Amino acid sequence: MIKRGVNHLHSSQPKSCFVAWRNFLRDCAKRSVRPGISVIASFLAIASATSALAQPDRLLRVIVNSAKDGIQPNAEMTLREAISIVNGTLPMDRLSDAEKMQVSPSTERSRIDFNLTGDTTIRLAEELPPLATGLIIDGATQPGYKGDRSAIIELPLPIPTVAITPADGALIFRGLTVAADDVTIRGLSLYGFTSNHEEPSRATPNTPTTPPADIFIAHRLPPADIRKQRIPANFAPFYPDDLPPKGTLIENNWLGIPPSADGSGRTTGIRSAFGVSVFNGTGTIIRRNWIADHEGSAIITSVKATDLRVTENAILANGVAGMPDAIRLEGNVDQAQITGNVICGNDGSAVYLFKPDGAVQIRENQITYNGRRLRRAAVYLMGNNHQVTDNQVSYQTGPGVVVAAVPHSQRAIITGNRFIGLEGLSIDLLTQQNTNVLDYQVGDGLNPPRNNFFRRLETGNAAIAPPQFITRNFVALASTDGQPQTAPIQIYGKADPGSAIEIYRVTSAGSENSLTEPIAKAETDSKGEFTAALSGLKLGEQISAIATDPRYGTSEPAVPAQIRAIAASSTDSTRPVSPTSAPRCVTLSPPPPEPPTVSTPIVLKVPRSIHFALDKDFISPASARVLDRIAQVLQENPMVLVSIVGHTDPRATDAYNLALGARRAQNTRNYLLRKGIAAERMTIRSVGERQPATPGRNKLDFARDRRAEFLYKDVRDIEIIVQEDDLQIER
Template sequence: MKRIYFPLAVACIGSALTLAAWADSPPSQPPLRVVVNSNQDGPVQANDALTLREAIEIVNGTLAVEQLSAAEKTQVQPLESGVNFNGNSNGNSGEVGGRIEFSLPPDQTTIQLTEVLPELDQPGLVVDGTTQPGYDATKSATAEIAIPIPVVALTPAAEAEVFRGLSVVADNITIRGLSLYGFTSRHRDTESTPPADIFIAHRLPPPNTSQQQPPNDDAPFYERDRPPQNVLIENNWLGIRPDGSMPEKTSAFGVSVFNSSGTQIRRNRIADHEGSAIITSVRADNLRVSENIIVGNGIAGMPDAIRLEGVVDGSQLTGNLICGNDGSGVFLFKPQGSVQIRENRITFNGRRLRRAAVYLMGNDHQVVNNQISDQVGPGVVVAAYPQSERNLIQANRFSALEGLSIDLVAQFNTEVQAYQRGDGPNPRRNSPNRRKDTGNAAINAPQFLAREFLKIGSAPLQVQGTADPGSQVELYRVLESANSYAPLSEPLATAVADAQGRFSATLPLQAGDRFSAVATDPRYGTSEPAPYSSVGAIGTAGSAEANVNVAPAQPSQSRPVLPQCTTPPAPPTAAPPELPPAPVEIRVPRNVHFALDQATISPVTAQVLDRIAAVLRDNPTILVELQGHTDPRASYAYNLDLSNRRALAVRNYLLRQGITPERMTIRALGESQLLNRGTNRVDYARNRRVEFLFRDFRGIEPIVQEEDLQIEPAGSR
């Protein structure tokens, strides 16, 4: 007899009430090769073709082969014996757990699910979309990381709400070569475990995850709640169609690692989710996330591309492209254990919410050799509370940040912004008893002995400074000069502070160059950067310029980077124009308008946005900030939220028109910047707007037009 179990766990986006049945383990059977040859879904029944739902039940042992029709039996083969159930010979050898393969008709490769599929609970099972005829493992849509284009897609049927694509509950399961999109839950009164394209957990998710504890003897975890081991998710496209377009119904999360150990997520393309591309919950120790393209996630909910919480000890994020997401590239929230973040490119994030590119809570994390750039916020932030120490942040390259390269939050700064975006440079620790003042035990930033060091002729440049005694000082070239704490552009050299805290180094710099430094003590972690110093020059002895100071040249500036997360494998047909080109004038509106108390796109506004989208497609160097505004007739907090929803609606509309997320940022201004302070209906209508602030490398000046003004009816309040 089956026991019915009602999981009611915290969900971050959407909600649903789901029923899961606990059944005794199915009887052992030889591993099977099951070929799906129908894209239909619905009740299990004997007919002429085999569906994915039926294939899962067959390998799980809940649907007997004897119950299949003769035509369906031809699609099932025992891998061990190499003989199918109709007696025909085949050449396959055994494989533990079996395989689900695909042979769908060429014009029927999208499987539209009517309800949630059965869990994958056969250890060692491989669900392999690369077996579908037409799949080309050598063809990629992106040059940055080669990830083959899937052919087989899984998505909910048009009128169905299916909150999960594939659910993994057993060890050593592999999912590869598929496209999954559109999996979410909406408009429900009860909560569920998180909706996702792929969900990994023990067989029955617990009813309450508020304690965030690993499986133990206390409820809601029991001995049977053993997390699946060594799950592999590879070469999938999650959140996007096989043609690369954004679906009308977006998925909630990409991969939800609710409870597992040793999961590998590698070489997937994960994009356009309402929440995070990858999110952990109770346990995800020894998680490996490598060589994924993670773009444009967080568009309506949890904004961070990768959000790690729960037990994550031994996890590694390596070689990923994390670009154009709405919040942080990586956000660690009260994790248990340490994480390594290495050799990733983390760029153009913070499109909707201004956050650090990498936000760290906890101890002993390593952020090493990453490229972190174009963040609407700082580079790496370390929290002070919960206590966060011994976080090593070394050999990274930073550029185009709105904040410090490394920001250690001060404990007394407890507002939300400080715990998402950082709080700026800290004063020096003035007592050995103040180690809890900031993240990383308040390790001091280095101090140079001068704001300018003179280079004598061709002699090497010697610099000196002070830092915490015994710390390793890492010196960087600084290419930008927006403020005293410009980003750390390029690692140059290392030195060690002596017992008195003094250090010196020889740097390969010329007159006009700038440099900065951070200090690292393994007992405490890495510091914030020092204010930069510069290089002056003095002539060599015996020359006409001997002992005469030479005005330093301006340092080289980092060239603006065209916001572009991915490019096709083939080189572009035409190189972008050199800067600066001749000025170009284009005619586009700079405002779109909204009805009273609305954040929906009207048909007239859609026509305006279509024109703007066309201009943006034709001019790929244009960037745009979308500023949401309201009229003044509500509370400040309500108007701020309404203006954010308006800006978000415009951004999401443009996303569906093919404008990439890295080119757009969002700012909500509420009623703070009224165009008109009058009180008639036209004045109010002009204030209810999203304003486009265009920035273009070529100095394009748009012409303001007003074509969609939505005046409220006479007599409206």
């Protein structure tokens, strides 16, 4: 217990011996432990000594010149030593003369700079001390850092030189822990920080009380263990002196990937669990970072993340093994802003709001190819007064924006966005009448008319009515070349009185219509009628519209209308919208040459499936060789997309087999990710036992059923072969 108390003292940096003693006793009380006289005396002695060192008497600049880890009085200054010096827990008299040469006065804030020679990857043996005072950790000071060179075209993302990762065999929860105001983390690569969700004293797995992450932000005192006390009504199990750090700045870092990673953002090492966890903080700024390849979300919040700014980040291929959403916001996130990011190839939603307090703005983001593992809305909203504006949302395996019905959510303003190639509505307001889990993840489709007052109480955005055009076909005078004349086309419709109408050009993918481009605005009068003059539309094009009432929010899309010529037959413009080139989240700098256009069908000697042993989901050596062949073909043919479907034999329950099939598909996809296949090119799903390979029921048939099947798609057509080299027939 005394050891735990000492660790508590060192990690929390108490303001005084009294505070440290109070916290120690509180920790004892929670664990029903009564400290003895010797423990009390030892603790007070250590508390007094440590308290004197807790607040450094001056601002310092410390230069890290060693990639090693540890605290030793030698010729090398490690990162652990630098943090301890700045925190005030490592006094100068414990440093060697050579180490003292790396410490000098600073102005405004303390700072840690780098001057590493040779190896620039710092491999940690254990978790670093929390950053307990305002400081700057600046990887951009490392010689050779090129801050004016971006890794990609879309955003200014310099390539870091200094990396921080666990040592081989070390399991470390967090890279850097922020526990003080005014901390800046700049120009670093942090990756490989995770948890096996198991405590050494327990035989069964156990979820940590706080999430592992590359960067973790919380108050000075360790977060309370909510399993051992009643959770308060506000879900904030903290004491009044557990103040959230203010003004954390995280910029120009690579999180989840090493500096040596290629543009796909993948590493062959251990994945980090999460990128940035704002467990308890305010005024955090996360900008111009590359956040990729995490098991869970790139950015998550928990208790408090007010005034959060997430801007100009590349957030790619996250959620590959756990919480699937790129950005998941919960707790108090009032005034949070998510702006100007590229959010692509993640396994769930781009932005997922789960029962948040406060309003969030989501604007001007490029959101594409998400939902690779779980079909979800690109943006999923719970709560009130959110704004989703001027984003481009494309190729989502689900709707564009969903507004939840439980908890009752309203006044979400969703305007100025462009939606392309969605597997769902551009805007979907959920209703409490549809309570299936999938309804809340992928939407429930167009709502019935609001024919009674209770519709407002049971539907997202209070069931604001979508606009209705007075006709499904608006007529244009055709010119000699079959296009409309330059005279505008007058359109008419109805919506709720006092609504602002936004009219869109529409493209279609299957039966779902995407609001592709906003082209005009109008206002409804006191009777709910509106009109607008549209120019530049071609015959056969479709239009739709949405209505926004500031009292309730934005509606679902109107049923589309079509532009037709007088006395002309209907022109069918509903056609699937598919990518016209290989899916790509970002463009490397300089961009690689585009693959040549091929107009004839291609024939690929590529397997269609791999197989698994009975009740197993791991990749066998024989299947790995098959996957290597598939990876090679996919690398050589960047236009090819693939859906990986997990199958089982029929000898278990349907629910068990669906879960087993999902693990097989996921492990297959993860293998290809490690081979460098981009996440945006692959989706996964499970059908369990529902699609057997053969109708038979002998051991050979069952072995054929146990498979991950590859459904290849190419915009130019494709032919596939079948293989059974890795069949694993049970004994």
